[in-house]
Amino acid sequence: MSQTLTTTLGPVRLIGDNATPIWGMTNAERSRRMAESAAKNGSTLAAGHELLFNLAYAFDPLLLRLALETPGTLFVWGNAPIVGQVPQGSDPLTATHVIDLSDGRALYNRQLRKLEQPMVRELDPSTRRAIERQSYFGAYKGVTDLLTKYLWPELALVLTRIAAQLRMTPNMVSVIGVTLCLVATYLFAQGMYWTGFLSGFIFMVLDTVDGKLARCTITSSKWGNVIDHGVDLVHPPFWWHFWGTGLVYWGLALSTQTFALVMAAVIAGYVLQRLIEGMFLKDFGMDIHVWQRFDSQFRLITARRNPNMVILFVSLLFGRPDIGLIALAWWTMISLVVHAVRLAQAYGVKRSGQPIVSWMEQARP
Known part of the structure; x- marks a missing residue:
């Protein structure tokens, strides 16, 4: 039949x-x-x-x-x-x-x-x-950060199933997530870090749910992808900036000079790291994090939003959100150096006449 x-x-x-x-x-x-x-x-x-x-x-x-x-x-x-x-x-x-x-x-x-x-x-x-x-798990990226890969897949699976049963579209989930992202930004600026973390945590989980819902129900859309990736790309520097301004409510405000240096490291490091990833993709036709095993492993902890939130969470546990922000700035610069070195090494391999091939493709039987 x-x-x-x-x-x-x-x-x-x-x-x-x-x-x-x-x-x-x-x-x-x-x-x-x-x-x-x-x-x-x-x-x-x-x-x-x-x-x-x-x-x-x-x-x-x-x-x-x-x-x-x-x-x-x-x-x-x-x-x-x-x-x-x-x-x-x-x-x-x-x-x-x-x-x-x-x-x-x-x-x-x-x-x-x-x-x-x-x-x-x-x-x-x-x-x-x-x-x-x-x-659902097949829709997960194999190379991503440690929170997305290990912490909330089960929670996101439950929420994805609920959203599918309620006939929610991925864009509906994205709108809820973006709203919580803005709420978290405001709360950080007010020094309300714990409630900001709660809003941010739910947003980060929903940031996984909307993509999985789109893939599992085959309902992705051009504008949905623009909203999802656009928000992901733009919001992290705002979170770190307003985390810094919120320190005044804890009596831990950084000096003007220290705050300027931290923001320069965080924002410039974030932008430059993204540019390096874009250059690698343009020149070698693949994501920098799938070149060799080291790159895939480093993606787990590189200075993106989720690993950075782990740093800030630990600093809150010790009552020192100021030290957390400074540590985040240092980690951003370290991650930037690692990416810059890997890009330079890739260009060196290319000049030697060897192909740049993902270790995953080399591993295929």
Whole structure:
């Protein structure tokens, strides 16, 4: 049994039927959204080809992206076709490039910066929650900070499920998060660090939830990405500045000269580090944090918002938010030096004629 959908991407053949919902929608609707999202992101089907989905299975969206890159590619599990770009009306198993994932092979996900075996599982009522959990964690970046990677994935999973059940869009979650981000900024300026931390903590968790909700429900949008990444990029220096001005309420205000030096280190260090990351991406076609294992490990603690908040939290525990801000400035400069050295080393490798390749791609079987 099969049916064909007409989508912006082109013809989509759905094999079988499946009434088991996943993330609040049928597998047929999920497949349609994946096809429309691929078209929106610029993917196309080769002439005379169609996209094929097997509704009996749920799978990692990475497989769809890889299938769209090469016409005639079909991913299978044993003898069961899963997803592929195949000639219209053909027997899918006769496709040019049939790749069996049941052998446990790992694939490199450049978008999420990780190397792992993509999810492929039969979808039925007994496996639904496990599949949702696996697809949620599959949407996590492999290279990120220590809080996002280790502290709140379980909490964000619960909130993502609740948001999906309530039919909330990622943009709704983002608006709530941005509001809390602004509240945290105000509270820091007033020296109300603990309540500011609570607002900031919820915002940071929701900053994970909106992205996971978008990926799991296939509902990302251009403006949603702009809001999400724009706020992430802009707000940290404001938090550190107003943390500094709020010290006056604790009787720990920094001298004018010290405050100026700290702000210069924090803001200039943050901006320059971002510029270095942009230069690496432009010149080498990949994120600086996936070049070698050291870079991926250093991303856990580099001077971004979340690791910096750990520094400030520890300083609050000891009643010295002033020392925390100074320590944050020093860590920002240390992180900047590390990134600058890594960029220089990459240029040196390039001049020697060697390719700059991610250690994750080198690790592929």
